[in-house]
Amino acid sequence: MDLSWLGTPIGPMVRVHGGFANRLYRLDTDQGSFAVKELNLADRRAGYHAEDVFRLERAAFAAGIAMPEPIAASAGMLVHRWVEGEKVPEAPVPVAYAFEVGGILARLHALDVAWPHVASEEPTPGDWRELAARAAATGQPWAGELQAQVETFLAIARFVGACERPGPVVLTHRDIQPWNLLSRAGRPVVLDWELAGMLDLSGELGSTALSIAKGPGFDDIRPEVFHAVLDGYAAAGGGLPPPGPSWFVFMISGWLGFTRWNILRCLAGVEASTGPELALSHESVRGGVRGLPVLFGRLPELEELLLRR
Template identity: 75%
Template structure:
């Protein structure tokens, strides 16, 4: 993409490390500062719907949703106005922030935005035994842990494919996690919209509320923070869907797919050139191999958060 319309650079573009899927750079020009995201098109798990996402972002920004201003969108690059703020740690957010994010979700779900992508999710590949064998044969550092959890991963994949989603389906962000938020003047700013799309409402609310109410594991979930997200959603005009395991199937399925994608990147053993660095892929696999069985075993416990 031609970035000359952003102004005359006042220095080189600077890589901002830490992205789990793409690569981010900061560009300072005489017209301001910009976040330039290089999209990974080499080995993505799905096709990016750039035009749909950019249209949704522009509508959300116009509606007053706290987020970076969307500036440009191309086949492999997204540009936003740079937003200064504090990173949000992977820990329970404040009740006020949780409530506000619930309100923001209700506002997003009320937007009337054209969305041309009507594709559905593909079944989760049941190839975990083969992946574990390849990991052991190639000496991956997490291979033995994965091999010991193959049956659990097959059960998780079956759950993701068969869990009933009650609806309704909404157009939404789909990835509100601490690492996709900034805090500015004590209030949340939503980042990283490229996964936006249509999703069962329960899956969006469950993923968001759980992510904002816990730390890295599942031993410190704060039910009051979880409920604050839902209270904010209702206060913003939203209606809660029926309780059940569907509230957590999207988070489990997304994590499972992300883990499998990083397993394949690690088995290839080369830096692809786009997307996360290989070391970050290994870290993502280790987190998935240890965290997914734990979350899956706690489903009955997690459902008590909905009562």
């Protein structure tokens, strides 16, 4: 890729490891430091609307939302100004930080940005029994665990397909998780906008609030952090949708699809030239096979959490 327009390099471009879907590099030039992201177009789970996402990012940045400055976007590459900050661990964030995240979402949802794509969800795949059989036949290291949870995964797929989304549908980030956030002077910076698009508001709020209110599992969920996101959203002028399972269906659906995508990558057994390394796909499958049944089993507790003010 030709990046000469970013200035004269003052060192080699450096790979930054850890991405779950794409590959990230840091480039330092005489014009500054840049984050260069190589998009995985070979086996994406959904199409990527580069120009539309870039337009949303530019509007969000102009509105003062804390994020890396978007510099350029093409079908296979994104360039942003590099932002220094502390990584956010997978642990409950401070209440004040969560309150600010809620405010960021409200300001983002209030932007007037045209989005030509209709919000839609693909049918939830129900081939978990077949996938488990293929995993066993090919000796995948997590095959036994998947086989033991096949009925649960089929139940999860049925739930995702049947759960009603009350609306409204908003144009939003869609993936605010600890690994897509930085902390700069104790305040949030939102990274990785490439999955942005239309989403039911309850799904965005529930996914965001839960992800930053808990640790790696679901044994340490801080209600005060969860509700701080909602309080920040309301304080910034956002209206909260009614409580219900729809608050968590997007998180479950997204994790289900991500797990299945990684299962297919592992079954293919090929180290792809883009996207996550095969070892990371195996790690993601293990996380999904172990974590999704726990999350699904905790749905009644999570719905109760919504009512606990």
